[in-house]
Amino acid sequence: MTFGGRARAVVLAAALMPGTAAAAESSTWDVARLMQELAKVKTSKGRFVERRYVGILTTPLESSGTLLYVAPDRLEKRTLSPRVESVLLEGDQLTLESTQPKRRRSIRLEDYPAVGVFVESIRSTLAGDLAALKRLFEIGLEGDERKWRMVLRPTDRNMQELLSEIRVGGRGGTIGTIEFLEPNGDRSTMTITRDPP
C-alpha cells in the first residue's frame, strides 16, 4: 500500500467512527467526552469498600478488597474481608473462586444473560465503550468534569425486574463510586480509592 492509500484509509476510518471524530473536537462535557476520558485509562488499580443494604437485614453487609482493571476486558475483584474471594472477568469468561469452602467455577457470560448485564455495565464503562452501553441502557449524565454522575437504566423489561438503575460517580477519567439499585429497595454501594499510578 502506498503512503497516500494509507492516509486515505485513516481518514476513512475516522469518518466511519463518528464517536471518536466528533468527540475529538467536542469541548463540552457530555457522555461522549466522559467515555473518551474513561477510554484513555489502559490500566488501573484500586481498593474498594462495598456496602450491601438488604431489606431483610437490619445492618448492611460490608466487604472490602482490591480491584484491578486492564483494558479492554480484564477485571479482577479480589475480596479480602470478611472472606477471601475473587471474581475474575476475562473476555467472555467469568471465574469465581472462594477459599472457604475451596471452590473454583468458570462460566461464560453468554450462558447467563442476567449476569452478563451487570458485568457489561462495569466493563463498558471502564472501557469507555459507549456503543455497548447504549445497547443495554438508557444513559443520563449529571454534573461536570470535576464531579459527574452517570445513571444507567436497563431498557430490557426482564432486566428491569432485577435492576432499576446503576449510578456511577467520578472525577475526570476516574471512577469513585458504583451503586446498584434494585426494584425491591435493596441496593449496594461500592466506593473505590484509586492507587496512585
Add this chain to the structure above:
Amino acid sequence: MTAAQRWALGAWLALLAASAVIVARTTISTDVSAFLPRSPTPEQQVLVEQLREGVVSRLALIALEGASPAALAQASKAMAAELRKDASFVSVENGDGSGDAADREFLWRHRYLLSSAVDAERFSAAGLRERLEETLRLLDSPAGALVRRIVANDPTGELLHILESLEAQSRPATREGVWFSRDGRRALLLAQTRAPGYDVGAQEGALARIVQAFSRAGTDEVKLLVSGPGVFAARTRVAVRNDALRLSLIATALVAGLLLAVYRSGRLLALGLVPIASGALAGIAAVSLGFGSVHGITLGFGVTLIGEGVDYAIYLFTQAAGGGARHAALERIWPTLRLGVLTSICGFSAMLFSGFTGLAQLGLFSIVGLLVAVAVTRWVLPGMLPSTLAAPIVGAAGPWASAAARRASSLRYPVLILVAAIAVLLAARGERLWNEDLASLSPVPRADQALDEKMRADLGAPDVRFLVVIHAPDQEAALQASEAVGQGLRKASQAGMLEGYESPADFLPSRQTQEARRQALPEPAQLRANLEKAVAGLPFRGKVFEPFLADAAAARSAPPIGRSGMQGTRLALRVDSLLARRADGWAAMLPLRNVADAAGIARYLTAPPGAQAVLLDLKRESEQLYHSYRAQALAYSLLGAAAIGALLLASLRSLRSFFAVTAPLVAAVLVTTGALALAGESLSIFHLVGLLLVVAIGSNYSLLFDRQASSQSDRSRTLVSLLLANATTVIGFGLLALSRVPVLHDIGVTVGLGTVLALVFSAILGRRHDHA
C-alpha cells in the same frame, strides 16, 4: 417332453404355488437390531432394550447450520414452536427456557423431599444457626441476587443444594437465547418422539415432520442436520430399501443386457432368470417359515447372494449351444455343478449358525434358494429350451479365452510369490486387521455415525461409558437400591475414583427416603422455637422467616412425589431414561462421570437384598461382545471351509485335483484380504461373510476349470461360460460396494474383488488341460 420332465415340471409348479401362498402371508420386519448380535447377558439385554425402545431410542438430535447465529436462532425458535404443537413429539427442547419454569416450580415445591441435605440435624437450633450464617455469607456473594429472592421461604438453602447437584451435569452453550454448539456454528434442538425407536414407521413419520417444520422455519441458507437412533432406523430402512432396490434393479438390468448380448434371444434371457427367480421365491418362503418374518435386508440382498443361480443357467445354455442332445449337454457338467452347489451350501451353513438373526436368515435363504435354483436348472429348464440355440460369442471368444487360459500358467510363480508376500503381510498385521468397534456392525452408514457423535458432543451429552445397572423386583426397590448405590458412589467419589454420577433417585427419591425427609422436619411449634434460638444475634429482621415456617409445615403433610406428579417437566424425561420397567421387574441406570478407577468403584457397590447392582463398562462390554461374535463367526467360517475341504476331497478322490481346486481359492481369499487391508479397510464380520462367498462361488470356477473337458470346443465353451458367470457376479456385487450401508458395502467389495481373483487364479494355478 419326457415323463420325467413332466413330473419335474409339475413338482416345480407345485413348489412355486406353495411358496407364493406363504410369501403372500409373510410379514416383513425392518428391525435394525436384527443385525446387532443377540445379547447373552441380562446387562446387555437391558442395553439392547434401551436401544430398541428406551428414551435414548426416542431422541432426535437436530442441528441447524450455515447462516448467521441470529438467523439460526430465529429458525430454531420457529421450528421448536412448530414441533411443540405436534402430537408425535413428547418434548422439544432448544434451550429457550420454555421448560425451565416447570422444572424450577417442581424442584421448588418439593424441595424438602428432594434435597439430599434434609435431615433432623439440619432443622435443630444449631443446624439452623449454621445455615443462617451461611445464608448471610451467600447474600454478599455473586449468588446473592438469587438468594435474596428466596431466602424468606428457604433460609436453609435447599433449592440451591438441589440446583448445585444438578449443575454439575453438562449443558450445551447458549447464544441468542437458544442452544448452540461451542463454536457457535450450529443451533441445536433435542426432540423426543412419542413412538419407541424400533417403530420405524412412526420414526419415519416423525423425521418427515421435522423436515416439514424446518422447511417452514428455515431460510435458504440454513441447513438441517438430524441424527439419533430413531432417525437412523428410519434412514436405514430407506437406505437399505433404496440401495437394495436400486442396486438390484441396476444389476438386473446390466446382467440382462449382458445375457441378451450373448444369447440374442429374449426367450433365453427370460429362461435364464427362471432358476434364480424360483430360488428366491422358495428362499423367502423358507425364511418366513423358519423365522416367522422376513427382514427387509434378506429380501433386498438375498437375491444377490444367490446370483450364482444365474450362473447355472449360463453354464447350461453355453453347453447346450454346443449342439447335441439337450440333457446330454448338461450331463457333461452336472457332476461338477452339483459339487459346486454343495460347496456353496457348506459355505452358507456358517451364516446359518451365526448369532445375528439377519445373517442366519440370509444363510437359510441362500441354501434353499441355491438348491431350488440348481434343481430347476437340472430338471425343469432343459425341457423349456428352444430347439435351436446359438451363442455366437462362444465361437468368437472361445479361442481367445482358451489362448489366454493357456498362457495364464506362465504367471504361476509371480502369483505364488505375491500370495506368499501377502500371507506374510497379513500375519504381521495379525489382530490389527480387524475392526474393533461394535459400531462396524451397525447398519448405519459411518458418516452418519460420525455426525451423531459430533452432535452429541455439541449438546454436551455425556460420553456414557461407565454405568451402574440395577435390577430390582419393583420401582420402589429399584429406587432404594439406587440410593444405596449412590451412597457408595459418593464415597468412591471422595476417594477420587470418579467425578460424579446421575441417578433416577435424584429427581424421584424412593418413598422410604421421602418419608425419612418428611420425618426430619420438626413440628411447626418446635421449628419456630428452633428458629428463634438460631436467629438470635444475627442481623435478620423479625418475622422475615414466616413464609419458611408455613412451607415447612405444608411439606410435612404434603403427599409424596410419584412419577405422575412430574408430568410436564423435563425431569420426568430424565427419570424415564434412567428408570425402566422390564419383563421381570425394574431396572435403574446410573451413568458415571469421569471414571478414574473402575475396579475401585466396584468395591463400593452394594445393593440392598433382593436387588443387584453391576458396574458396566460399555466400551469393554461391547468390545467383548464383538470379540466373541467375531471369534464365533471365524470358527464357523473355518468349520465351513473345513467342510468344503472334506467335501472336495471326498468327491475328487485325488490329492492333485484337490490342490488344483483349492489353491486358487486360498490364493483369492488371501489376496482379497491383503488388498482390503492395504486399502485401509478394517475387516468386519461382514467382510468375513464376503470371503466365505468368494470360496462358495469361486469353487464353481476352480471345479469347472479342473474338469477334464471332452473336447477343445467343450473346453472353450466352459471358459466362456465362466467369464460370463463371473461378469454377472462382479456386476451384482460390485454395485453393492457402492452402497453406504456398511453390511452391503463390505460384502460387495469383498465378493466383487474376490471372485475375479478366484477366476484368474483358477486359470493360473489350475492344472493344464491341453486339447491341441
